Amino acid sequence: MKKSRIFLLAACLVAASLALQGLTAPVQDEAAKKAEGKEHLEKMIEAQGGRDVLSKIMDMTSTGTMEMITMGMSGSITMYTKEPNKMRMDMEIMGFIITQAYDGETAWMVNPQTGVAEEMPEQLSEDMKRQAMGNTALLDPDKMGISYTYEGKEDIEDVEYILLKQTFADGESATYYLHPETYLVYKTKGKSMN
Structure with missing residues:
Protein backbone atom coordinates (compact mmCIF):
# COMPACT_ATOMS: atom_id res chain seq x y z
CA MET A 1 0.00 0.00 0.00
CA LYS A 2 2.83 2.37 0.92
CA LYS A 3 4.62 1.68 -2.41
CA SER A 4 1.48 2.46 -4.41
CA ARG A 5 1.05 5.80 -2.56
CA ILE A 6 4.65 6.75 -3.25
CA PHE A 7 4.26 5.74 -6.89
CA LEU A 8 0.98 7.72 -7.14
CA LEU A 9 2.59 10.75 -5.48
CA ALA A 10 5.58 10.54 -7.85
CA ALA A 11 3.26 10.22 -10.85
CA CYS A 12 1.28 13.28 -9.69
CA LEU A 13 4.47 15.30 -9.24
CA VAL A 14 5.69 14.36 -12.72
CA ALA A 15 2.29 15.22 -14.24
CA ALA A 16 2.18 18.56 -12.38
CA SER A 17 5.73 19.35 -13.48
CA LEU A 18 4.89 18.62 -17.12
CA ALA A 19 1.71 20.70 -16.90
CA LEU A 20 3.61 23.65 -15.44
CA GLN A 21 6.25 23.39 -18.16
CA GLY A 22 3.47 23.57 -20.73
CA LEU A 23 2.05 26.67 -19.06
CA THR A 24 5.35 28.50 -18.66
CA ALA A 25 6.74 27.66 -22.11
CA PRO A 26 4.57 30.24 -23.95
CA VAL A 27 5.44 32.87 -21.32
CA GLN A 28 9.16 32.11 -21.66
CA ASP A 29 8.82 32.04 -25.45
CA GLU A 30 7.12 35.46 -25.43
CA ALA A 31 9.80 36.85 -23.09
CA ALA A 32 12.51 35.51 -25.42
CA LYS A 33 10.77 37.08 -28.45
CA LYS A 34 10.62 40.45 -26.63
CA ALA A 35 14.27 40.25 -25.54
CA GLU A 36 15.42 39.39 -29.06
CA GLY A 37 13.08 42.05 -30.44
CA LYS A 38 14.80 44.69 -28.28
CA GLU A 39 18.20 43.52 -29.56
CA HIS A 40 17.07 43.86 -33.19
CA LEU A 41 15.46 47.24 -32.45
CA GLU A 42 18.76 48.53 -31.04
CA LYS A 43 20.62 47.29 -34.14
CA MET A 44 18.04 48.99 -36.37
CA ILE A 45 18.46 52.26 -34.43
CA GLU A 46 22.25 51.97 -34.71
CA ALA A 47 21.97 51.34 -38.48
CA GLN A 48 20.04 54.60 -38.82
CA GLY A 49 22.79 56.58 -37.10
CA GLY A 50 22.22 55.75 -33.44
CA ARG A 51 20.06 57.12 -30.65
CA ASP A 52 21.80 60.50 -30.50
CA VAL A 53 21.40 61.16 -34.23
CA LEU A 54 17.77 59.99 -34.37
CA SER A 55 16.82 62.11 -31.36
CA LYS A 56 18.07 65.22 -33.21
CA ILE A 57 15.97 64.64 -36.35
CA ASN A 135 11.23 58.48 -33.75
CA THR A 136 9.82 58.40 -30.21
CA ALA A 137 8.21 55.07 -31.16
CA LEU A 138 11.73 53.69 -31.68
CA LEU A 139 13.69 55.56 -29.03
CA ASP A 140 11.25 55.36 -26.11
CA PRO A 141 8.69 52.66 -26.92
CA ASP A 142 7.76 51.97 -23.28
CA LYS A 143 6.67 55.60 -22.86
CA MET A 144 4.37 55.18 -25.87
CA GLY A 145 3.00 51.77 -24.81
CA ILE A 146 4.75 50.03 -27.70
CA SER A 147 6.45 46.65 -27.61
CA TYR A 148 8.76 44.99 -30.13
CA THR A 149 9.06 41.25 -30.69
CA TYR A 150 11.22 39.12 -32.96
CA GLU A 151 8.94 37.12 -35.27
CA GLY A 152 11.45 35.03 -37.20
CA LYS A 153 12.67 35.51 -40.75
CA GLU A 154 11.11 35.67 -44.20
CA ASP A 155 12.83 34.97 -47.49
CA ILE A 156 12.29 37.64 -50.14
CA GLU A 157 14.31 37.38 -53.35
CA ASP A 158 16.99 35.19 -51.71
CA VAL A 159 17.42 37.44 -48.67
CA GLU A 160 16.33 36.21 -45.21
CA TYR A 161 14.83 39.38 -43.73
CA ILE A 162 14.47 39.69 -39.95
CA LEU A 163 10.86 40.32 -38.90
CA LEU A 164 10.50 42.86 -36.09
CA LYS A 165 6.91 43.31 -34.96
CA GLN A 166 5.86 46.62 -33.43
CA THR A 167 2.70 46.33 -31.30
CA PHE A 168 0.83 49.32 -29.90
CA ALA A 169 -1.08 49.35 -26.61
CA ASP A 170 -4.41 49.07 -28.47
CA GLY A 171 -3.32 45.89 -30.28
CA GLU A 172 -2.57 47.45 -33.68
CA SER A 173 0.72 46.29 -35.14
CA ALA A 174 3.21 46.66 -37.97
CA THR A 175 6.10 44.46 -39.03
CA TYR A 176 9.49 45.81 -40.07
CA TYR A 177 11.51 43.72 -42.53
CA LEU A 178 15.15 44.31 -41.57
CA HIS A 179 18.06 43.45 -43.84
CA PRO A 180 20.13 40.79 -42.01
CA GLU A 181 23.47 42.51 -42.66
CA THR A 182 22.67 46.23 -42.55
CA TYR A 183 19.60 46.23 -40.25
CA LEU A 184 18.05 48.88 -42.47
CA VAL A 185 14.30 48.63 -43.08
CA TYR A 186 13.50 46.97 -46.41
CA LYS A 187 9.75 47.36 -46.02
CA THR A 188 7.04 47.79 -43.43
CA LYS A 189 3.84 45.81 -43.45
CA GLY A 190 0.81 46.75 -41.39
CA LYS A 191 -2.80 45.88 -41.09
CA SER A 192 -5.49 47.87 -39.35
CA MET A 193 -7.91 46.07 -37.05
CA ASN A 194 -10.83 47.80 -38.78
Whole structure:
Protein backbone atom coordinates (compact mmCIF):
# COMPACT_ATOMS: atom_id res chain seq x y z
CA MET A 1 0.00 0.00 0.00
CA LYS A 2 2.83 2.37 0.92
CA LYS A 3 4.62 1.68 -2.41
CA SER A 4 1.48 2.46 -4.41
CA ARG A 5 1.05 5.80 -2.56
CA ILE A 6 4.65 6.75 -3.25
CA PHE A 7 4.26 5.74 -6.89
CA LEU A 8 0.98 7.72 -7.14
CA LEU A 9 2.59 10.75 -5.48
CA ALA A 10 5.58 10.54 -7.85
CA ALA A 11 3.26 10.22 -10.85
CA CYS A 12 1.28 13.28 -9.69
CA LEU A 13 4.47 15.30 -9.24
CA VAL A 14 5.69 14.36 -12.72
CA ALA A 15 2.29 15.22 -14.24
CA ALA A 16 2.18 18.56 -12.38
CA SER A 17 5.73 19.35 -13.48
CA LEU A 18 4.89 18.62 -17.12
CA ALA A 19 1.71 20.70 -16.90
CA LEU A 20 3.61 23.65 -15.44
CA GLN A 21 6.25 23.39 -18.16
CA GLY A 22 3.47 23.57 -20.73
CA LEU A 23 2.05 26.67 -19.06
CA THR A 24 5.35 28.50 -18.66
CA ALA A 25 6.74 27.66 -22.11
CA PRO A 26 4.57 30.24 -23.95
CA VAL A 27 5.44 32.87 -21.32
CA GLN A 28 9.16 32.11 -21.66
CA ASP A 29 8.82 32.04 -25.45
CA GLU A 30 7.12 35.46 -25.43
CA ALA A 31 9.80 36.85 -23.09
CA ALA A 32 12.51 35.51 -25.42
CA LYS A 33 10.77 37.08 -28.45
CA LYS A 34 10.62 40.45 -26.63
CA ALA A 35 14.27 40.25 -25.54
CA GLU A 36 15.42 39.39 -29.06
CA GLY A 37 13.08 42.05 -30.44
CA LYS A 38 14.80 44.69 -28.28
CA GLU A 39 18.20 43.52 -29.56
CA HIS A 40 17.07 43.86 -33.19
CA LEU A 41 15.46 47.24 -32.45
CA GLU A 42 18.76 48.53 -31.04
CA LYS A 43 20.62 47.29 -34.14
CA MET A 44 18.04 48.99 -36.37
CA ILE A 45 18.46 52.26 -34.43
CA GLU A 46 22.25 51.97 -34.71
CA ALA A 47 21.97 51.34 -38.48
CA GLN A 48 20.04 54.60 -38.82
CA GLY A 49 22.79 56.58 -37.10
CA GLY A 50 22.22 55.75 -33.44
CA ARG A 51 20.06 57.12 -30.65
CA ASP A 52 21.80 60.50 -30.50
CA VAL A 53 21.40 61.16 -34.23
CA LEU A 54 17.77 59.99 -34.37
CA SER A 55 16.82 62.11 -31.36
CA LYS A 56 18.07 65.22 -33.21
CA ILE A 57 15.97 64.64 -36.35
CA MET A 58 13.06 67.07 -36.16
CA ASP A 59 11.48 66.56 -39.57
CA MET A 60 11.70 64.03 -42.35
CA THR A 61 10.31 63.34 -45.83
CA SER A 62 9.83 59.74 -47.01
CA THR A 63 8.69 58.51 -50.41
CA GLY A 64 7.62 55.09 -51.54
CA THR A 65 4.95 52.94 -53.06
CA MET A 66 1.93 51.32 -51.49
CA GLU A 67 -0.45 48.52 -52.33
CA MET A 68 -4.05 48.06 -51.27
CA ILE A 69 -4.25 44.39 -52.13
CA THR A 70 -7.94 43.91 -51.31
CA MET A 71 -8.86 46.80 -53.64
CA GLY A 72 -6.37 45.84 -56.35
CA MET A 73 -4.79 49.30 -56.35
CA SER A 74 -1.30 50.67 -55.96
CA GLY A 75 0.20 54.12 -55.97
CA SER A 76 2.91 56.42 -54.73
CA ILE A 77 3.14 57.97 -51.30
CA THR A 78 5.05 60.90 -49.81
CA MET A 79 5.07 61.27 -46.04
CA TYR A 80 6.21 64.34 -44.14
CA THR A 81 6.78 64.02 -40.39
CA LYS A 82 7.67 66.65 -37.82
CA GLU A 83 8.66 65.62 -34.31
CA PRO A 84 7.19 64.93 -31.89
CA ASN A 85 3.76 64.08 -33.34
CA LYS A 86 2.81 65.74 -36.63
CA MET A 87 2.57 64.19 -40.07
CA ARG A 88 1.11 64.55 -43.54
CA MET A 89 0.70 61.91 -46.26
CA ASP A 90 0.06 62.60 -49.92
CA MET A 91 -0.97 59.49 -51.84
CA GLU A 92 -1.47 59.35 -55.59
CA ILE A 93 -3.83 56.58 -56.62
CA MET A 94 -5.39 56.27 -60.07
CA GLY A 95 -4.66 59.94 -60.85
CA PHE A 96 -6.18 61.26 -57.62
CA ILE A 97 -4.14 62.82 -54.83
CA ILE A 98 -5.38 61.98 -51.36
CA THR A 99 -4.01 64.08 -48.51
CA GLN A 100 -4.23 62.95 -44.89
CA ALA A 101 -2.65 64.74 -41.94
CA TYR A 102 -2.38 64.86 -38.16
CA ASP A 103 -1.48 68.22 -36.60
CA GLY A 104 -0.75 66.89 -33.12
CA GLU A 105 -4.39 67.17 -32.04
CA THR A 106 -6.71 66.62 -34.99
CA ALA A 107 -6.56 64.22 -37.92
CA TRP A 108 -7.99 65.51 -41.18
CA MET A 109 -8.07 64.63 -44.85
CA VAL A 110 -8.85 66.37 -48.11
CA ASN A 111 -11.76 64.72 -49.86
CA PRO A 112 -10.39 64.08 -53.40
CA GLN A 113 -13.83 64.51 -54.97
CA THR A 114 -14.70 67.86 -53.36
CA GLY A 115 -11.27 69.24 -52.47
CA VAL A 116 -12.59 70.11 -48.99
CA ALA A 117 -10.65 69.32 -45.81
CA GLU A 118 -12.66 67.16 -43.38
CA GLU A 119 -11.96 65.86 -39.88
CA MET A 120 -11.35 62.10 -39.87
CA PRO A 121 -13.57 59.61 -38.04
CA GLU A 122 -12.26 58.39 -34.66
CA GLN A 123 -10.67 55.11 -35.84
CA LEU A 124 -8.82 56.76 -38.73
CA SER A 125 -7.78 59.54 -36.35
CA GLU A 126 -6.24 56.94 -34.01
CA ASP A 127 -4.38 55.36 -36.95
CA MET A 128 -2.96 58.75 -37.93
CA LYS A 129 -1.97 59.51 -34.33
CA ARG A 130 0.02 56.24 -34.23
CA GLN A 131 1.76 57.02 -37.52
CA ALA A 132 2.69 60.51 -36.30
CA MET A 133 4.68 59.22 -33.31
CA GLY A 134 7.92 59.57 -35.24
CA ASN A 135 11.23 58.48 -33.75
CA THR A 136 9.82 58.40 -30.21
CA ALA A 137 8.21 55.07 -31.16
CA LEU A 138 11.73 53.69 -31.68
CA LEU A 139 13.69 55.56 -29.03
CA ASP A 140 11.25 55.36 -26.11
CA PRO A 141 8.69 52.66 -26.92
CA ASP A 142 7.76 51.97 -23.28
CA LYS A 143 6.67 55.60 -22.86
CA MET A 144 4.37 55.18 -25.87
CA GLY A 145 3.00 51.77 -24.81
CA ILE A 146 4.75 50.03 -27.70
CA SER A 147 6.45 46.65 -27.61
CA TYR A 148 8.76 44.99 -30.13
CA THR A 149 9.06 41.25 -30.69
CA TYR A 150 11.22 39.12 -32.96
CA GLU A 151 8.94 37.12 -35.27
CA GLY A 152 11.45 35.03 -37.20
CA LYS A 153 12.67 35.51 -40.75
CA GLU A 154 11.11 35.67 -44.20
CA ASP A 155 12.83 34.97 -47.49
CA ILE A 156 12.29 37.64 -50.14
CA GLU A 157 14.31 37.38 -53.35
CA ASP A 158 16.99 35.19 -51.71
CA VAL A 159 17.42 37.44 -48.67
CA GLU A 160 16.33 36.21 -45.21
CA TYR A 161 14.83 39.38 -43.73
CA ILE A 162 14.47 39.69 -39.95
CA LEU A 163 10.86 40.32 -38.90
CA LEU A 164 10.50 42.86 -36.09
CA LYS A 165 6.91 43.31 -34.96
CA GLN A 166 5.86 46.62 -33.43
CA THR A 167 2.70 46.33 -31.30
CA PHE A 168 0.83 49.32 -29.90
CA ALA A 169 -1.08 49.35 -26.61
CA ASP A 170 -4.41 49.07 -28.47
CA GLY A 171 -3.32 45.89 -30.28
CA GLU A 172 -2.57 47.45 -33.68
CA SER A 173 0.72 46.29 -35.14
CA ALA A 174 3.21 46.66 -37.97
CA THR A 175 6.10 44.46 -39.03
CA TYR A 176 9.49 45.81 -40.07
CA TYR A 177 11.51 43.72 -42.53
CA LEU A 178 15.15 44.31 -41.57
CA HIS A 179 18.06 43.45 -43.84
CA PRO A 180 20.13 40.79 -42.01
CA GLU A 181 23.47 42.51 -42.66
CA THR A 182 22.67 46.23 -42.55
CA TYR A 183 19.60 46.23 -40.25
CA LEU A 184 18.05 48.88 -42.47
CA VAL A 185 14.30 48.63 -43.08
CA TYR A 186 13.50 46.97 -46.41
CA LYS A 187 9.75 47.36 -46.02
CA THR A 188 7.04 47.79 -43.43
CA LYS A 189 3.84 45.81 -43.45
CA GLY A 190 0.81 46.75 -41.39
CA LYS A 191 -2.80 45.88 -41.09
CA SER A 192 -5.49 47.87 -39.35
CA MET A 193 -7.91 46.07 -37.05
CA ASN A 194 -10.83 47.80 -38.78
